[in-house]
Amino acid sequence: MTALPHPDHADALVADIGGTNTRVGLAAGPTLLPETIRRFRNAEYPGLEHVLRAYVGEHGAFACKAASVAIAGPVRDGRGTLTNLDWTIDRETLAAATGADFTAVLNDLQAQGHALGRIAAENLHQVVEGAEPAPNASQLVIGVGTGFNVAPVHNAGEARLVAPSEAGHGNLPISNEAELRLCRYIEKAHGFAAVEEVLSGRGLERVYAWLGEEAGDPRSASAAEIMDRMGKDGHPRSAETVAIFVRMLGRVAGNQALDHLPFGGVFLAGGVARAMAPYFGRFGFIEAFRDKGRFTEFMGQFGVWVIEDDYAALIGSAAHLDRLARAV
Structure with missing residues (x-):
């Protein structure tokens, strides 16, 4: 295997760990170096530390001053476990695998929050207009992909706090009889109608299957098939699902x-969010976003963007390490 380039000015390692793949790259201060990024298939490795050692091994000995990983799962006290993969990582293991003097473990949505302000303008697509943001205004990242989660972003000058959450596992909000039937369908199959059971890739598939049962014509389709049918011919059940x-x-x-x-601003991240964005206007995303009774006009202050940068979590991890280094 050809070794990846190792720029002399690179001083940090960053990784973005999803349920299927892990991306690893190098950074120079807060700047991600895209030419150093490599993707690993998680199924080929027993744990994250083995992925990181494989990446480091390709470069030979190099000075890794800091390392940060973003994982798709809850993180507490520097230790995190992936929601859809039986991997656990902590700061000590990360230091041992990379040789880094300073380490950080983040939830993947936290990393996306740290990337705000460093994502190229061409990789941000505005889908809802809002008021002009004031300096240091709070922001919100919403991730819609394999799962669902949110991360509030609070700014204070050079400092930034991105709070973790597990919002995808709260109750799904319902507003009509049909949605109540959908909730009961999910509860029957999974025991609890959480937000993530609809607003995720597998959630899209569940809505499609529920519509089939409602119509007396039960059948299933993958999320990719549903979106493909939407793009080709506006398949009625796929359209209703979307x-x-x-x-x-x-x-x-x-x-x-x-x-x-x-x-x-509100920033939507994740592959499912990107796939849905072309249909926001057609199916009433803005109206649903702002429909809050007496606060409907108030909701007009919040702009919404879709993040279209696959490396945003890596960018955020690098930015987070740089902020921490400058704060020491």
């Missing part, structure tokens, strides 16, 4: 905006 998804996403995102007041 419409339900888009409206529910708008409602949940609006609820989260009221919880966190992100006057600096």
Whole structure:
């Protein structure tokens, strides 16, 4: 295998660990070096430390001053476990695998929050207009992909706090009889109708299957098949599935905006969010986002963007390490 380039000015290692793949790269201060990024298939390794050692081994000995990983799962006290993969990582293991003097373990949405302000403008697509943000205004990242989660971003000059959460496992909000039947369908199969059971890739598949049962024509389809049919011929059941998804996403995102007041903007991340964005206008995302009774006009202050940069979590991890280094 050809060794990756190792720029002399690189001083940090960053990694983004999902349920299927791990991306690893190097950074120079807060700047991610895209030419150093490599993707690893998690199924080929027994644990994250083995992935990191494989990456470091390709470079030979090099000075890794700091390392940060972003994982798709909850993190507490520098230790995190992936939600959809039986891997656990902590700061001590990360230091042993990389030789780094300073380490950090983040939830993947936290890393996306740390990337705000460093993502190229061409990789941010605005889908809802809002008021001009004030300096240091709070922001909110909402991740919609394999799972669902949010991360509020609080700014104070050079300092930034990105709080973790597990918002995807709260109750799904419902507003009509059909949605109540959807919730009961999910409860029957999974015991609890959480937000993530609809607003995720597998959630899209569940909505499609539920519509089949409602119509007396039960059948299943993968998330990729549903979106492919939408793009080709507007398949009626796929269209209805996407419409339900888009409206529910708008409602949940609006609820989260009221919880966190992100006057600096709401940022949607993840492959499913990107796939849904072309249908926001058609299926009423903005209306669902702003439909908050007496606070409907108030909701007009929040702009919404879709993050279209696959490396945002790596960018955020590098930025986070740099902020921590400058604060010491």
